[in-house]
Amino acid sequence: MDVDLRKLRYFVAVAEELHFGRAAERLHIAQPVLSRQIRALEDELKVQLFARDRRRTELTAAGEQLLADARPLLAGANALRLRVGRAARGQNSFTVGFMPGLIVTAAVRALSDRHPELTVNVVRTNWDDQVEVVRDGRVDVSYIRLPVDQSGLTVRPLMSEPRVAVLPADHRLAGKETIAIADLADEHLLQNPDAVPEWRDIATELRDGTRVAVGHFSAVEEKLEHVATGRGVTVLPLSTATFYTRPDIVHVTVRDIPPNQVCLAWEAGRRSPLIREFAALAESL
Incomplete structure (x- = not known):
């Protein structure tokens, strides 16, 4: 059985709002449509995802598990669309995320010097999104500070500091x-x-x-x-x-x-030569 990503997005909205009306407004669809889609998803998975009464909506154990699995799956699908779209448009770019206080100029400049045709961009991150920007495709690599959830990531240590x-x-x-x-x-x-x-x-x-x-x-x-x-x-x-x-x-x-550990992170499934090259530059510098 293939899981419909649209239904998963609908499910995540309801799971985060715990209210079908607010979730429908967030998704810009009618509430009856949303309710039908959630019932269809429950039928496909053969589980009950929400426990509802007149006063509240709560996740079941199956719903809690699906929410934990759905978020990275949707982020991965979005990242895939971003990368495929960039490839289709012929964009020759590479994006580096970095946390406050970390100076990444030397590695960025070194990669640019090696690949003059490449546009190397930088994106400032914070504690809340330093790995999410990797998972959702906004950056190719990110300088991160531990601790983070490392699932689905390749993490290479760079340095530590007090x-x-x-x-x-x-x-x-x-x-x-x-x-x-x-x-x-x-x-x-x-x-x-x-x-x-x-x-x-x-x-x-x-x-x-x-x-x-x-x-x-x-x-x-x-x-x-x-x-x-x-x-x-x-x-x-x-x-x-x-x-x-x-x-x-x-x-x-x-x-x-x-001490705080500084690492470089990228999506574990990617096999980009540019990522490997940048990682080697970051380590050496």
């Missing part, structure tokens, strides 16, 4: 040569706690359930604005902290957490 705490210039810890992660236990972290599990495991606000008004941010610039105003701290790779130097914040090395 991680630092970024603090307001008048913070009690400013001016110290190094600190321990325990020194930040009473601080609010302006990023996903899973990005700094060493802090997450000792954080006062997570242990006692303290509610913090300021949330978590993925963009470095947003984090630094909130650090500067004294609303929290953030832990960043050293190169990112030095790239965004400003007078109202400081950074201090955290001595007892592992």
Whole structure:
């Protein structure tokens, strides 16, 4: 049995919204049409994907599994369309993703010098999309910072660097040569706690359930604005902290957490000679 990608897209919309009406609006189709498509998908798979009553819609166990599998499948299909479209139009281009603080100029220039006919583009990424841009075909390769979900990717280590705490210039810890992660236990972290599990495991606000008004941010610039105003701290790779130097914040090395690992990632199934060549350049530089 072949799975209809259109039905999968419809299913993902309902699974993310958990509301047929909102999903239909998002897809720009009528709700009865959406309901018929979901029933058809359930008939094809011979499972129930949603449990519905008058008050709510929930995923079944089969629905949870399909959602986990459908997202990478749809991303792969979209990436395939992008690459085939570029080939059909005769575009001779290569795109490199990079995280804040990482300078990729040398490798990009080296590839351009070797292939003058090639247009080499760069795309800035962040913590949330650094591998998604690979999976959905927006970039050919991406400089990433671990940890990430490496499924379906080839990941090649490039370097490691210390991680630092970024603090307001008048913070009690400013001016110290190094600190321990325990020194930040009473601080609010302006990023996903899973990005700094060493802090997450000792954080006062997570242990006692303290509610913090300021949330978590993925963009470095947003984090630094909130650090500067004294609303929290953030832990960043050293190169990112030095790239965004400003007078109202400081950074201090955290001595007892592992360094950040920088890698190059690309889709595991691709066999492009340009990707192999760029990976070798990135390693050498």
